[in-house]
Amino acid sequence: MFRYLTAGESHGKGHIVVLEGIPAGLPVSEEYITRQLQRRQGGYGRGGRMKIEKDRAEIISGVRHGLTLGSPVSMLIHNLDWDNWKDVMSTYPISEQTEPVTKVRPGHADLPGVLKYGHDDVRNVLERASARETAARVAAGAVIRGLLDKFNIVINSHTVCIAGKWAKASGPTDWDKVEASAVYCADGDAEKLMIKEIDAARDAGDTVGGVFEVVAQGVPVGLGSYAHWDRKLDGKIAQAMMSINAIKGVSVGMGFDMAALRGSKVHDVIGTNLHRKTNNAGGIEGGMSNGEPIILWAVVKPIPTLGKPLPSVDLKDGKLADAHYERSDVCVVPAAGVVGEAMLALVLAEALLEKFGGDNISETLNNYKSYLASTEVK
Numbered sequence: 001m002f003r004y005l006t007a008g009e010s011h012g013k014g015h016i017v018v019l020e021g022i023p024a025g026l027p028v029s030e031e032y033i034t035r036q037l038q039r040r041q042g043g044y045g046r047g048g049r050m051k052i053e054k055d056r057a058e059i060i061s062g063v064r065h066g067l068t069l070g071s072p073v074s075m076l077i078h079n080l081d082w083d084n085w086k087d088v089m090s091t092y093p094i095s096e097q098t099e100p101v102t103k104v105r106p107g108h109a110d111l112p113g114v115l116k117y118g119h120d121d122v123r124n125v126l127e128r129a130s131a132r133e134t135a136a137r138v139a140a141g142a143v144i145r146g147l148l149d150k151f152n153i154v155i156n157s158h159t160v161c162i163a164g165k166w167a168k169a170s171g172p173t174d175w176d177k178v179e180a181s182a183v184y185c186a187d188g189d190a191e192k193l194m195i196k197e198i199d200a201a202r203d204a205g206d207t208v209g210g211v212f213e214v215v216a217q218g219v220p221v222g223l224g225s226y227a228h229w230d231r232k233l234d235g236k237i238a239q240a241m242m243s244i245n246a247i248k249g250v251s252v253g254m255g256f257d258m259a260a261l262r263g264s265k266v267h268d269v270i271g272t273n274l275h276r277k278t279n280n281a282g283g284i285e286g287g288m289s290n291g292e293p294i295i296l297w298a299v300v301k302p303i304p305t306l307g308k309p310l311p312s313v314d315l316k317d318g319k320l321a322d323a324h325y326e327r328s329d330v331c332v333v334p335a336a337g338v339v340g341e342a343m344l345a346l347v348l349a350e351a352l353l354e355k356f357g358g359d360n361i362s363e364t365l366n367n368y369k370s371y372l373a374s375t376e377v378k
C-alpha cells in the first residue's frame with residue numbers, strides 16, 4: 001500500500017513528509033525536487049514570505065546512491081523564516097507568553113479550528129492550516145514522479161483564469177510558454193489582464209482567485225475501479241484536489257458545461273483503434289482511466305487573509321473587530337496548479353501500484369507490460 005503523511009507548522013522549524021510503499025530502484029534527484037519546489041514558490045501575486053524562503057527538500061531516508069530502497073522515504077524542508085519565530089513557535093515551554101492571535105479571519109480555518117480543538121490562540125490553528133504545508137506535498141509529488149516517468153506519464157498544469165480573466169483555449173497548450181509566464185498562462189493577452197487584476201487587488205488590500213487545469217498524459221487504461229466506490233479514480237482525484245488549501249471545486253473533462261448539452265454532444269465516440277477524437281470525459285469513464293489524457297479543472301477561492309481585513313470578532317472579549325492580518329499572498333492560483341500536479345501524481349502512483357504492485361520497479365514494470373499485452377485489440 002502506498003501512503004504518505006506530512007507534518008509541520010508554517011513558522012516552525014520545517015515541514016516533513018514520509019512516503020511509504022514506493023518500489024525499490026527508482027531514481028530520486030534532489031535537483032528535480034528543488035525545481036518543483038521553486039515552481040510552487042513562484043507565480044505573480046505571492047507575498048513577502050516567498051522572498052524569505054528558498055525551498056529545498058533534504059532527503060533523510062529511503063534513498064541510497066540516488067535510488068529508492070523500498071523503505072520509507074522521508075524529507076525535511078526547513079522554514080528559513082523559523083529564525084524570526086523561535087520564541088513564538090518554540091516547541092519548549094517559554095517563560096514569557098507571546099501575544100495570542102484572537103481576531104479570527106472569515107473564510108480561514110481560524111474559527112472552526114479553535115472551537116474544534118479548544119484553543120485560545122488562533123496561531124495554534126493557522127500555523128498548520130497554512131498552505132505552506134503544500135511544499136511537503138510538492139516534494140512528495142516530485143519523488144513519485146520518478147515512478148510515473150517509468151510509465152511515460154507526464155503531468156502539467158496551467159492557469160486558466162484569474163479574477164474572471166480567462167485564457168483563450170487555442171489548440172494544444174504550449175508548456176514552455178506556460179513555464180515562462182509570470183502567472184503560468186500561455187495566453188499572453190490574458191496574462192497581462194490577470195496581472196492587472198492582481199495589482200488592483202493588492203492596491204485595494206484584497207485578494208483574487210481563479211481556475212487552474214492539470215493534465216496527465218500517458219496514463220494507461222484501467223486505473224481505478226468501477227466496482228468499488230472508494231477506488232474510483234475520479235473520486236480519489238477529487239478528494240486529493242479538494243484537500244489543497246483554498247480549492248472549492250473540481251471538475252473532470254467538460255465538467256459543468258455538460259449540464260447544457262445532450263448526451264450525443266458529450267460522450268466521446270469510440271474508433272476502431274479504441275481511441276477517441278474528442279476527450280470530453282477528461283480521460284475517466286466509470287471511475288477508471290480510459291487511456292486518454294486526464295484533464296481536471298480546480299477553482300481556487302480568493303485567499304482569506306486580506307490586507308484590508310473583513311469585519312469579524314475578537315475572541316478575547318467577543319466584541320466586533322477587524323480580522324487578523326500580518327502579511328499574505330494576493331493570488332496563489334499559479335502555485336496551486338503546481339500543487340495540483342503533485343496531488344494528481346500521488347493519486348495516479350497509488351492507483352498504478354494498486355494495479356501493478358511490485359517491491360522493485362522491474363517487477364512493477366513487468367506486470368505492467370504483461371497487462372498492456374492483454375489490452376491490445378485483437
Ligand code: EPS
Nearest residue numbers: 047049050129130131132135327328329
Ligand atoms: C499563508 C500565509 C502566508 C503565505 C503562506 C500561506 O505566509 P506568512 O503568514 O508567513 O506570510 O505565504 O504560504 C507559504 C508560506 C507557502 O510556502 O506557500 C496562509 O495563511 O495560508
